[in-house]
Amino acid sequence: MAELCFPCLFPSPHNSAHLITFKHHSHGVQLKRIIPRSQKRRISSLGTPESKLLHVGPLESSNPRQKNCKFIVRSSSSVLNLDKAVERGGGEKCYYDAIIIGSGIGGLVAATQLAVKGAKVLALEKYVIPGGSSGYYERNGYTFDVGSSVMFGFSDKGNLNLITQALEAVGCEMPVIPDPTTVHFNLPNNLSVRVHKEYSQFIAELTSKFPHEKEGILKFYSECWKIFNSLNSLELKSLEEPIYLFGQFFKKPLECLTLAYYLPQNAGDIARKYIKDPQLLSFIDAECFIVSTVNALQTPMINAGMVLCDRHYGGINYPVGGVGGIAKSLAKGLVEQGSEILYKANVTNIIIDQGRAVGVRLSDGREFFAKTIISNATRWDTFGKLLKGNDLPKEEENFQKAYVKAPSFLSIHMGVKAEVLPPDTDCHHFVLESDWKRLEEPYGSIFLSIPTVLDSSLAPQGRHILHIFTTSSIEDWEGLSRKEYEEKKELVANEIISRLEKKLFPGLLSSIDFKEVGTPKTHRRYLARDKGTYGPMPRGTPKGLLGMPFNTTAIDGLYCVGDSCFPGQGVIAVAFSGVMCAHRVAADLGLEKKSPLLDTVLLRTLGWLRTLA
Numbered sequence: 001m002a003e004l005c006f007p008c009l010f011p012s013p014h015n016s017a018h019l020i021t022f023k024h025h026s027h028g029v030q031l032k033r034i035i036p037r038s039q040k041r042r043i044s045s046l047g048t049p050e051s052k053l054l055h056v057g058p059l060e061s062s063n064p065r066q067k068n069c070k071f072i073v074r075s076s077s078s079v080l081n082l083d084k085a086v087e088r089g090g091g092e093k094c095y096y097d098a099i100i101i102g103s104g105i106g107g108l109v110a111a112t113q114l115a116v117k118g119a120k121v122l123a124l125e126k127y128v129i130p131g132g133s134s135g136y137y138e139r140n141g142y143t144f145d146v147g148s149s150v151m152f153g154f155s156d157k158g159n160l161n162l163i164t165q166a167l168e169a170v171g172c173e174m175p176v177i178p179d180p181t182t183v184h185f186n187l188p189n190n191l192s193v194r195v196h197k198e199y200s201q202f203i204a205e206l207t208s209k210f211p212h213e214k215e216g217i218l219k220f221y222s223e224c225w226k227i228f229n230s231l232n233s234l235e236l237k238s239l240e241e242p243i244y245l246f247g248q249f250f251k252k253p254l255e256c257l258t259l260a261y262y263l264p265q266n267a268g269d270i271a272r273k274y275i276k277d278p279q280l281l282s283f284i285d286a287e288c289f290i291v292s293t294v295n296a297l298q299t300p301m302i303n304a305g306m307v308l309c310d311r312h313y314g315g316i317n318y319p320v321g322g323v324g325g326i327a328k329s330l331a332k333g334l335v336e337q338g339s340e341i342l343y344k345a346n347v348t349n350i351i352i353d354q355g356r357a358v359g360v361r362l363s364d365g366r367e368f369f370a371k372t373i374i375s376n377a378t379r380w381d382t383f384g385k386l387l388k389g390n391d392l393p394k395e396e397e398n399f400q401k402a403y404v405k406a407p408s409f410l411s412i413h414m415g416v417k418a419e420v421l422p423p424d425t426d427c428h429h430f431v432l433e434s435d436w437k438r439l440e441e442p443y444g445s446i447f448l449s450i451p452t453v454l455d456s457s458l459a460p461q462g463r464h465i466l467h468i469f470t471t472s473s474i475e476d477w478e479g480l481s482r483k484e485y486e487e488k489k490e491l492v493a494n495e496i497i498s499r500l501e502k503k504l505f506p507g508l509l510s511s512i513d514f515k516e517v518g519t520p521k522t523h524r525r526y527l528a529r530d531k532g533t534y535g536p537m538p539r540g541t542p543k544g545l546l547g548m549p550f551n552t553t554a555i556d557g558l559y560c561v562g563d564s565c566f567p568g569q570g571v572i573a574v575a576f577s578g579v580m581c582a583h584r585v586a587a588d589l590g591l592e593k594k595s596p597l598l599d600t601v602l603l604r605t606l607g608w609l610r611t612l613a
């Protein structure tokens, strides 16, 4: 038996619509109540099936902790696990330790990490399934990954396998299929480079294309390894929590100093120290572009070090059944830890009381309260939409000066006849046909994922999935009539597919069995990301990662998580942001050690460092 008190969630019904039977909590008798249709929706969308509700009605209690509550819901369901809420609730408007807005990987990792530390968490997701850009959808027997299928941090070794660790924390383990080639680059001047999992094989292939730069290649990638090895030796937690940070400096001084040294640097500058060949430098740009949507001169060296080595250390591993399984497992794990996740829960406002974030309001009017609020919406959406009407804090103004929204993507999800792919086709390809200058231009380069090369269960027999995507801005898709929009989608998609047909797979156009095209508007609609942005990118040349904000915000009780937080775009990156956020929030909730004095000193120092970026 569980129960939950609400200050005024269920006011007395005025207009009848539904007859629902509840069991009266004090008399133990069946009670028939007529409640409006809208309230019925509220009750069922709380996550408790109607049949399991035992009572909804006025509270008749002499318990002083419940004196401000007007209504009570009792449920035999364990899904909501409400007992704790009563204990903490009772009119104090504080039912949860943390509310997470959004269930992308960033939000889910923060939620699950907090739940295992003993916090009572409520995750609110606008869409019908968890995962955001790491979600999935099914059509005609195909299971499509919404976004990327290149999974870093998903191996069984080291400290940087944050996806594996996040799943393990809630008792989940997913079988994976190792990808022998992270990506096959098809570049101008017929430069073809396969990034083999085996580091020596990759270096041999790259040096065979640039024999005169062998030394430069080795030196550049060795610097990447220095960073990776330092990162991999640390226990990863919040860099905004001084007891942990100083502890790491004490335990691993060399590694921490190495990271501090590289923190304000970019990959392109380091590459130029060793490499002179312009084509090889463009190759390094392409290496960086696929993980940062900008060239090497704008890509933080720490991020480059992380991804350019993890692919060889732990390797890229694809989850059996598709990427969507990761979010599903985390959401399941969250509930099993006694926390909750609600879908179709569109947060429209963060409620501020005396300068502190205390709750959220949904588009259907429901309100939820917690000691801390964590937003997995982008910083632009959090401060521009969920906090509209409030002044933009100086820190956010600085962030918006230093970072702009990266463009979105045009995505083509296709099912094709298997024969069209030559034997031994790689799973991931990056295509830029003739002109290096087009690397960062909209529709300039093409990303291609064929996850069925690794997991054939994702498509009907005799078929492959092709997920093709290319950068595109929302401005290109606005102001069109429905018909014009559909025609443009068809036209642009066919041009991209024809380019792939010419470069990689003759006969591709005529082998299509299923095709669906998403534009930046689709990304905006389904991922609730302003302009459908892929994430933040630096406005100019950044000082490495120095300017990237962590998880705390200028508003007390409000934290951000996801790709507009340190260290930026990428599933593994947002997973790290989730780990950091959960640690900082747990310290503020009293679930982890904290020192208020050191907190003030460190947070001020970090704020000051950001202004130098």
Ligand SMILES: NC(=O)c1ccc[n+]([C@@H]2O[C@H](COP(=O)([O-])OP(=O)(O)OC[C@H]3O[C@@H](n4cnc5c(N)ncnc54)[C@H](O)[C@@H]3O)[C@@H](O)[C@H]2O)c1
Pocket: 101, 102, 103, 104, 105, 106, 107, 124, 125, 126, 127, 130, 131, 132, 133, 134, 146, 147, 148, 345, 346, 347, 348, 376, 377, 378, 381, 409, 526, 527, 528, 529, 534, 535, 561, 562, 563, 564, 568, 569, 570, 571, 574
């Ligand atoms: N587009 C791609 O190709 C792709 C694919 C996979 C992963 N990624 C990576 O994932 C990163 C993003 O991960 P993330 O965790 O930061 O975010 P995300 O965008 O994946 O997830 C955010 C979630 O929050 C929900 N949400 C947003 N506003 C909401 C609101 N007001 N109320 C309720 N729910 C709301 C969205 O519906 C979404 O599910 C990107 O940087 C990218 O690198 C991208």
Ligand SMILES: CC(C)=CCC/C(C)=C/C=C/C(C)=C/C=C/C(C)=C/C=C/C=C(C)/C=C/C=C(C)/C=C/C=C(\C)CCC=C(C)C
Pocket: 148, 149, 150, 152, 183, 231, 234, 236, 239, 248, 256, 257, 259, 260, 263, 290, 291, 292, 302, 303, 304, 306, 307, 428, 429, 430, 447, 448, 449, 567, 568, 569, 570, 571, 572, 573, 576, 609
């Ligand atoms: C605090 C201070 C000031 C100082 C101190 C010092 C220290 C200690 C420091 C430390 C640091 C740290 C720990 C850091 C960390 C970092 C990290 C973890 C990072 C990470 C990163 C990652 C990333 C960036 C990733 C990314 C990825 C991506 C984006 C991906 C993508 C993919 C795709 C798109 C796909 C492609 C496809 C095809 C080709 C098809």
